[in-house]
Amino acid sequence: MSSVDILIPNYNYGRYLRACADSVLSQDIDDLRLLIIDNASTDGSVDVAREIATRDPRVELRLRRENLGPHSSFNEGIDWARSDYFLLLFADDFLVPGALRRAAAIMDREPDVAFTYGRDVAIRGNEPIPDINRQPVHVPYRLHQGRAFIKQFCRLGVFQIPGPSIVIRTSVQKRVGYYRTELPHSDDYDVWLRLALHGSIAELDCIQAGIRSHDANRSSELRARQIMHILHTAEAAECFFTHEGKDMPDSTYLRRLARRGIAERAYWSAVSHIQRREPGAMELLKLAFRLRPRTAILPPLGYLLRRPDTVRRFRALIGASNIVDVKMA
CATH class of the missing domain: 1.10.287 (Helix Hairpins)
Incomplete structure (x- = not known):
């Protein structure tokens, strides 16, 4: 099985950080690294991050003394990544069990795939992460050619993709490069379009991640x-x-x-x-x-x-x- 690097950027999401990190560290992937970058939080996030790192050697921390903005964290994570696959996961979201193994299995099988994504489950506010029915490792998936993926976005004027479910081939992310600071609220759309220039996209027919909706998040x-x-x-x-x-x-x-x-x-x-x-x-x-x-x-x-x-x-x-x-x- 291939290796996976996960970046969790965090700013004042200490109340969600532990659950997010646990959803990563409990994945059935042998070769896994987790980087938590805290952007000078003031809510106790640093203590939570240190506790997580203390109990699991796969966790690395970058604890900033000043807030450099989210793009700095995203792009530092891209520089840090060295595994086969890469995932950016916001601290208020989470992965469902087996998500990384399913994504990696498809990308191992399909070397042209630039990234994978699946469905999501939504939770509100401070609700606990719900129990998700166990899903098989090998699930049905649909391949979208890069141009067709871009054209579908153009036809709809929107992406209907859960961001936390996206697992990217690291070599492709390195070629695509950084998140653009001039796009503070649609930088992800731009990156997904650029990724689609470098391969096909696999859409998994299963739940891969959870998205938490609350007053503080930008979405x-x-x-x-x-x-x-x-x-x-x-x-x-x-x-x-x-x-x-x-x-x-x-x-x-x-x-x-x-x-x-x-x-x-x-x-x-x-x-x-x-x-x-x-x-x-x-x-x-x-x-x-x-x-x-x-x-x-x-x-x-x-x-x-x-x-x-x-x-x-x-x-x-x-x-x-x-x-x-x-x-x-």
């Missing part, structure tokens, strides 16, 4: 103001096609497709806001009309058909009572 903050998330997505797409993506044979077409997908996503987000009587709908519509003026005349119905959650979208359109379930991502 919750962005979801609370949907237009900001969409604008950050647009920034990531433009950055990608300005740099590495510009050398793709059909980059001009894909760039236009991404603008269209983001505009149509903004349009249906606005519709969702109107149905729920939430503020921000007009801002979303203005963004949609600016990126794709024809949406002011013709509702982009085709976008709904491209989304994997089509049925819920149509329920929203016809006035389904459970509107919370159909909130546009």
